[in-house]
Amino acid sequence: xxxxxxxxxxxxxxxxxxxxHGMQMTFVIFFGSWLLAMTLAILLLALRVSPLRIGEPxxxxxxxxxxxxxxLVQLMLWYFGIFTLMPQGFSDWLATHNAEAIFAVIxxxxxxxxxxxxxxRSGLRSVSSGQMEAAQALGHxxxxxxxxxxxxxxxxxxxxxxxxxSVSLFKNSSIAIVIGAPELTHAVxxxxxxxxxxxxxxxxxTVTYLFFSLIIMGIGAYLSMRADPARRARx
Numbered sequence: 256x257x258x259x260x261x262x263x264x265x266x267x268x269x270x271x272x273x274x275x276h277g278m279q280m281t282f283v284i285f286f287g288s289w290l291l292a293m294t295l296a297i298l299l300l301a302l303r304v305s306p307l308r309i310g311e312p313x314x315x316x317x318x319x320x321x322x323x324x325x326x327l328v329q330l331m332l333w334y335f336g337i338f339t340l341m342p343q344g345f346s347d348w349l350a351t352h353n354a355e356a357i358f359a360v361i362x363x364x365x366x367x368x369x370x371x372x373x374x375x376r377s378g379l380r381s382v383s384s385g386q387m388e389a390a391q392a393l394g395h396x397x398x399x400x401x402x403x404x405x406x407x408x409x410x411x412x413x414x415x416x417x418x419x420x421s422v423s424l425f426k427n428s429s430i431a432i433v434i435g436a437p438e439l440t441h442a443v444x445x446x447x448x449x450x451x452x453x454x455x456x457x458x459x460x461t462v463t464y465l466f467f468s469l470i471i472m473g474i475g476a477y478l479s480m481r482a483d484p485a486r487r488a489r490x
Contacts, residue, residue, distance in 0.1 A: 264455050270446045277442025278463065284359045284428045284438055289421060291364030296371035303376065314372065321369035327430050330362040334434040359431035359438075363424060370420045378413025379405065411482040418475030422468050429464070439463065 264270050299317065302310040321329070338346060338358060349357060382405055390404040429440040443460040447453050 259454060260452070261455050261459070263452055264446065264450060264459060267450070270450060270456075273442045273446055274439070274459070274463075277437060277439040280356060280436065281425075281428050281438040284356055284363065284431055284436065285425050287356075287360035288363035288367060288428070289424060291360060292367035292371050292424070295365065295368035296375055299368060299372040300375045300379070303372070304379070318369040318373060321366045326363065326366050326427055327433060329366055330359065330430065330434055333362045334358045353437075355431065355434050355436040356438075358434060359428070359436045363427060363431070367420065367424050367427075370423075371417060374413045374416040374420060375409065377416065378411070379409035381412045382408045411479075414475065414479045414482060418472065418479070421475065422471050425468060425471055426464060 299314050303314040304310075334355065338349070338354065341349070346354075390399075395404065428438055431438050432440045432444070435441070439460060443456050447456045450456065
């Protein structure tokens, strides 16, 4: 088999069906892990800024663990370690409901939460302390000031790193292949094994990841512009 021929892949309904299913599973893993990460990041941030003294070391330990242990190792720990320790009935249920994708969402979400929480914390720290004083002078309590004055500014300041880490999360969904999750990279590998069109199929996979990563970056740029009154006025 010689020559570069994308049509050998694109015109084959079986190959395209496999790729579309892989793309669908990639987005399931991405959106699921993103929602888990953002929810947990907000909780971690709330714990860190709370008056509880125990909150700071707990969150610091969580962030340190997830930022210093490779994501791949964490996925393998969840699937090949924790999964085997679960009760038989529950593990059987997971096995029949795409356990690989579920553990990919859990592993990636827990890991990414550490990065999101630090992004949000940096955004909050960039807000001037005078903002809190001004809010309290206008009659806001601590909770009200955080909700209506500080947090909106903090999230706006944190948007660039949040978008960058969201793109990283989308790309990192590809490592779910190591635990057998049927995402896009897994589908690309399966099509390669069937078609022997290595260059063509990996070109398609590369362009697909690039295309959707650029879309996520574009959405992030739009949100950043909408959140920044000065940029919105210039636009």
